[in-house]
Amino acid sequence: MPGFLATSLQAGKETASLSSLSAMGSSGRWMLWTLFVCVAAWKSAALSVTMSESVKEVLRGDFVVLPCSFITFSRLSRLNIIWTLAPFSSPETPIQVIVYDHGQVIEDPSLTGRVGFTGLPFSADIILNDTRVSDAGIYRCMVNNPPESADPGIGELILSVLEPPSLPVCQWDGNIDMGGSVILSCLVAKGVPTPDIRWQKVNPEEILLPINMEGDLSSPVQIVNVSTQTSGLYRCSASNVLGTENCYVNLASYSTPDSPSGLLQGVLLTLFMSLVLLALLVLILWLHRTGQDGRWKEKKPEEEECYNEIRYTPSLMKRSFV
The missing domain is CATH 2.60.40.10 (Immunoglobulins)
Incomplete structure (x- = not known):
């Protein structure tokens, strides 16, 4: 009986060992399969670009950070980043803002000193200083990292530059x-x-x-x-x-005299002046006539006195002949 129990216990241990080995084999196979899938996904994964914000606003004269994140499974030795801008004023003619290529940074001459990358080579974010109204528009971030054969990842962001009204x-x-x-x-x-x-x-x-x-x-x-x-x-x-x-x-509005009224006033004024002149003329003639009459009256007694002397002359003459 004890021998039988010992044999049974030994058989149970061997069965448990086989079961654990079988379980370990299944787990190993699952881990290997998962690793194979991850490697395959890593090899076939395409570079992706994400923009944490699609619209941004900034006050004219301030600075703004334009975000652009990317995920790649290749080395960054051949990383290429290009930022472009399609201005609101001329969206059909985009300009190249800044470029990172093989470790070199190239800025647009019109933006020299006002634009730059903030986290190379692990981030494509850029900063724009002393913003102007002409900086507003649609910004595109394009990232390419050979040897990945997929198309470059592209992110898009709209920037508005706010400005207070000028003096009207x-x-x-x-x-x-x-x-x-x-x-x-x-x-x-x-x-x-x-x-x-x-x-x-x-x-x-x-x-x-x-x-x-x-x-x-x-x-x-x-x-x-x-x-x-x-x-x-x-x-x-x-x-x-x-x-x-x-x-x-x-x-300030004001009234001006109508033309007929002004003409009437002119006629009345002319008539008034004519009457005044006529009155003056009559007065002058009257004074002149009055002056002549006065002189005539002063001369008349002298004439009468002379006539009397002549009238008595014959008497005198007659008296002289007596």
């Missing part, structure tokens, strides 16, 4: 006489996003759009039937997310 220029054109028509214009040279333009009458009373005004808020505004009610101080405001700038126009 207010102008007016038209007829400011009563009943006339005036066009107010507000010119803004710079601003990203495009500034929103608004006109307000601020003096003597503040209203968003003056009375009898036609037009929209983003274009020249026309004031028709100019009157004292439309006279006053007007303000143009150019606004975007970065601020507001203003300019002003002082519109």
Whole structure:
């Protein structure tokens, strides 16, 4: 009986050993299969490029980092990275921003000193300093790492360069006489996003759009039937997310005399002057005539006295002959 138990125990140990060997064989085969699959995947894997952000904004004059990450299974000795820009102003003519090729960095001459890589050779991120409005556009990051035969990985990012509105220029054109028509214009040279333009009458009373005004808020505004009610101080405001700038126009209307009324006034004035001259002429003639009559009266007694002397002369003569 003890011998039988010993034999049974020995048989159980041998069975357990065979089972563990079998299990170890299956695990080994699984590990070998997994390793084979990983090697095959590594050999057939293509280079991939990812952009952590697809849209970025920066204030004009600040710096910005444009991210570009890549994964490759080949050595980095022949790594090639190219950044290009398709500006919003001319998207059909992209420019080459910066290149990394065989350990050398080449910058676009127009960006020298303002652009550079931040993490070579393990990252394709670049930094752009002293940003300008012309830097806005679509940036593309292309990475190639031979001997990988796959097409280069490409990432894309849109960069917007924000700028506050420039000082607007207010102008007016038209007829400011009563009943006339005036066009107010507000010119803004710079601003990203495009500034929103608004006109307000601020003096003597503040209203968003003056009375009898036609037009929209983003274009020249026309004031028709100019009157004292439309006279006053007007303000143009150019606004975007970065601020507001203003300019002003002082519109003062006045009335001018109509042509017939002016002609009538001229005729009346001429008639009045003619009457004055005629009165002066009559006065002069009257004074002249009065002066002549006075002199005639002064001479008449002398003539009478002379006549008397002649009248008595015959008597005297007669008396002398007696």
